Every structure is written in C-alpha cells, then in structure tokens.
Amino acid sequence: MIKFLDIQKINLQHQDETEKRILEVFRSGWYLLGEQVQNFEKNLAKYTGARHAIGVANGLDALRLILKAYIELGVMKEGDEILVPANTYIASVLAITDNRLVPVFVEPDLLTFNISTHEIEKHITSRTKGIMTVHLYGRVSFSEELKVILKKHGLKLIEDNAQAIGASFRGIKTGNLGDASGFSFYPGKNLGALGDAGAVTTNDDELAACIRAIANYGSSKKYVNTYKGLNSRLDEIQAAVLDIKLKYIDQENQKRRDIAEKYCSDLSNPLLTLPEIPVNAEEHVWHLFVVRTGDRERFQNYLTENGIQTLIHYPIPPHHQECYPEYSGLSLPVTEKIHREVLSLPISPVLDMADVEHIIKIVNNFR
Numbered sequence: 001m002i003k004f005l006d007i008q009k010i011n012l013q014h015q016d017e018t019e020k021r022i023l024e025v026f027r028s029g030w031y032l033l034g035e036q037v038q039n040f041e042k043n044l045a046k047y048t049g050a051r052h053a054i055g056v057a058n059g060l061d062a063l064r065l066i067l068k069a070y071i072e073l074g075v076m077k078e079g080d081e082i083l084v085p086a087n088t089y090i091a092s093v094l095a096i097t098d099n100r101l102v103p104v105f106v107e108p109d110l111l112t113f114n115i116s117t118h119e120i121e122k123h124i125t126s127r128t129k130g131i132m133t134v135h136l137y138g139r140v141s142f143s144e145e146l147k148v149i150l151k152k153h154g155l156k157l158i159e160d161n162a163q164a165i166g167a168s169f170r171g172i173k174t175g176n177l178g179d180a181s182g183f184s185f186y187p188g189k190n191l192g193a194l195g196d197a198g199a200v201t202t203n204d205d206e207l208a209a210c211i212r213a214i215a216n217y218g219s220s221k222k223y224v225n226t227y228k229g230l231n232s233r234l235d236e237i238q239a240a241v242l243d244i245k246l247k248y249i250d251q252e253n254q255k256r257r258d259i260a261e262k263y264c265s266d267l268s269n270p271l272l273t274l275p276e277i278p279v280n281a282e283e284h285v286w287h288l289f290v291v292r293t294g295d296r297e298r299f300q301n302y303l304t305e306n307g308i309q310t311l312i313h314y315p316i317p318p319h320h321q322e323c324y325p326e327y328s329g330l331s332l333p334v335t336e337k338i339h340r341e342v343l344s345l346p347i348s349p350v351l352d353m354a355d356v357e358h359i360i361k362i363v364n365n366f367r
C-alpha cells in the first residue's frame with residue numbers, strides 16, 4: 001500500500017537532531033515564551049523576508065488573530081466584508097466569521113484552483129475591507145492585477161499561507177506578498193510540527209505588536225491587559241522542532257516539485273485533468289497534487305483496490321456546510337464542480353520515485 005502521506009517517515013529523517021533538541025527543552029524547565037520560540041520566529045521572518053514573525057497556537061488562530069488585530073486597531077469593524085475564494089478550506093472562512101466579519105465568496109479559476117482575479121471587482125462594495133487570498137494546494141495566489149485592485153480600492157491583503165510555505169512570486173516568498181499572512185504547521189503541512197502550531201508574518205510593526213499582545217491575553221506587559229485577548233501561543237517544543245525542519249524546507253519542497261513534474265509529464269489518462277505547472281516566475285510547492293475527473297468515486301475506488309491511498313481536498317465547499325445555512329442558497333458552479341471532481345494523489349518529500357512510477361502506471365491504466 002502506498003500511503004497518501006507518510007508523516008512518520010518525514011519526521012524520522014531528522015530523528016537524532018530532533019530528539020536531542022526536544023530533550024534539551026524538556027530538561028530546561030522553560031516551555032512557553034522562551035528562546036526556542038524567539039529563535040524560530042527570527043528564522044521564519046528571515047526565511048520569508050517579512051519583518052515580523054509571531055508564533056501562535058495553530059493556523060486558524062493565525063488568521064483569526066490578524067483580523068482581530070485589524071478590528072482592535074480600527075482598520076476593520078463588525079459587518080465589514082472580506083473576499084475569500086469559495087473553494088478554500090473551511091478555516092479561512094471560520095477566521096472571518098469568528099470576528100463577525102462577512103465572508104464574500106468569490107469563484108476560483110478552474111485551472112489554478114485559486115481565486116479568480118477577474119471575478120474580484122464585481123464583489124467589491126463600500127463595506128469591503130480586505131481580500132483573503134489562499135495559496136491553495138501550495139500554488140501562489142497573487143498577481144500584478146491583484147496588486148492594482150488592492151491599491152485602487154484601498155484593501156488589505158491577508159494571505160492564508162497554510163499550504164504554501166516556501167512558494168514565491170517573482171522571488172518574493174508567500175507570507176511577504178500581502179499585509180499579513182497566516183501559516184499552519186499542522187503535522188500534514190509542508191512544514192509540520194508534532195501537533196498544532198502556527199505563525200503570523202507581517203511587515204506592519206503596529207499590527208505585529210497588537211497580534212503578539214492579543215495572542216498572550218491581550219497583554220504585552222505581564223498583568224497589564226491592553227486588549228481582550230486570547231491564549232494562542234506556540235510552545236517551546238514545537239518551536240524547536242519547527243526550527244530544525246525549517247532548515248530542510250527548500251530541499252523538501254524541491255522533492256515535491258520533482259514528483260509533480262514527473263506526474264505532469266508522464267500521466268496521460270484522458271479521463272483526468274492535471275494541475276498545471278505555473279509559468280510566470282512562480283514557485284509552486286505542491287502541498288497537494290490534485291487532479292480532476294468526472295468519475296471520481298470509481299477512480300478513487302480503483303486506486304484503493306490497487307493499493308494507492310488518495311484523499312479529497314475537499315468534499316464539501318464552505319457554503320454547503322451545515323454550520324453556514326445562511327450561505328446554502330448561493331450558486332457557485334465552478335466551486336461546486338471542483339468539489340465534485342477533485343482527487344489528491346500521493347506526494348511528499350519521502351515518496352520514492354519508484355512508487356511515483358508505479359502510481360503513474362496504475363493511473364494511466366484506468367479505463
């Protein structure tokens with residue numbers, strides 16, 4: 001059986017180094033707001049090119065905190081609208097509604113799976129305050145046209161960078177393309193912790209200070225509470241592990257790219273639509289390799305019978321989730337088509353090329 005993603009194998013690549021650092025933290029007696037987090041924040045900021053990186057508890061919190069800070073700073077207020085791609089993972093939308101902001105669903109582009117830039121302007125109203133762009137599946141969702149729209153309407157750009165650490169647009173890394181960016185280090189992400197973890201990056205000093213305070217009970221000075229905050233901190237053990245794995249992220253993303261290129265050149269089944277490799281000086285990090293087919297259930301069963309594990313990202317779009325009855329009447333045909341047709345094939349830095357070749361053979365024999 002070829003696993004969809006072998007997280008154990010990924011983490012065991014650096015077993016000695018990781019066990020040593022974990023033991024150091026264990027023995028130090030210092031588990032929160034310490035030097036491991038400071039160190040990782042410094043290295044993450046340097047990696048992305050952004051001035052600030054703030055470790056937080058998870059990716060959803062990273063996005064929630066950005067919007068909460070904008071509300072605290074008076075940049076946004078309850079009822080303001082945030083544009084978001086309709087086919088994103090639910091967390092992007094939850095971060096918006098949790099802050100009593102209004103998500104405005106924009107159809108994606110069927111070829112890139114990312115927000116369709118030419119669909120954006122018709123959704124902009126006097127209440128629109130920002131766009132949450134999602135680098136879905138590891139592909140950059142940013143363009144010169146988007147920059148023009150942001151400037152013209154005075155909008156904030158929030159990056160949901162949960163799936164795309166290491167990706168770049170004309171040499172600028174995701175996490176440094178917009179006004180603020182949320183990262184997830186959920187174990188299955190390209191940079192995965194040993195549990196929940198996340199971060200925010202930004203070049204905005206005021207926003208960074210506000211987020212840092214809100215994530216720590218609204219306090220920048222012990223027992224002095226400036227904001228009605230939360231407790232959303234990255235812990236020392238996770239930071240230590242992430243700091244090690246960050247050193248290898250480019251090399252791991254390169255392995256993902258090699259696999260994606262092999263799939264794109266050798267998969268030839270006419271029943272499938274393959275994802276495209278971006279041209280415009282964009283570096284894709286292939287968090288997922290997502291194909292489309294009108295016969296998904298049969299295709300997935302066929303792969304399972306042939307020992308290939310696959311997943312669906314995602315089976316139900318946010319506007320059709322039970323938690324959002326207020327959006328159930330929306331008609332979003334491109335999004336709905338994507339959710340009916342997508343299937344994710346195995347891809348990871350530890351997937352052997354021999355397994356990739358086997359998958360290609362099996363997939364090409366599907367009739």
Ligand SMILES: *Cc1c(COP(=O)(O)O)cnc(C)c1O
Nearest residue numbers: 058059060089091092162184186
């Ligand atoms: C994983 C993910 C999140 C949420 O991250 P968590 O760390 O699981 O909270 C947000 N947005 C997208 C697109 C994701 O894939």
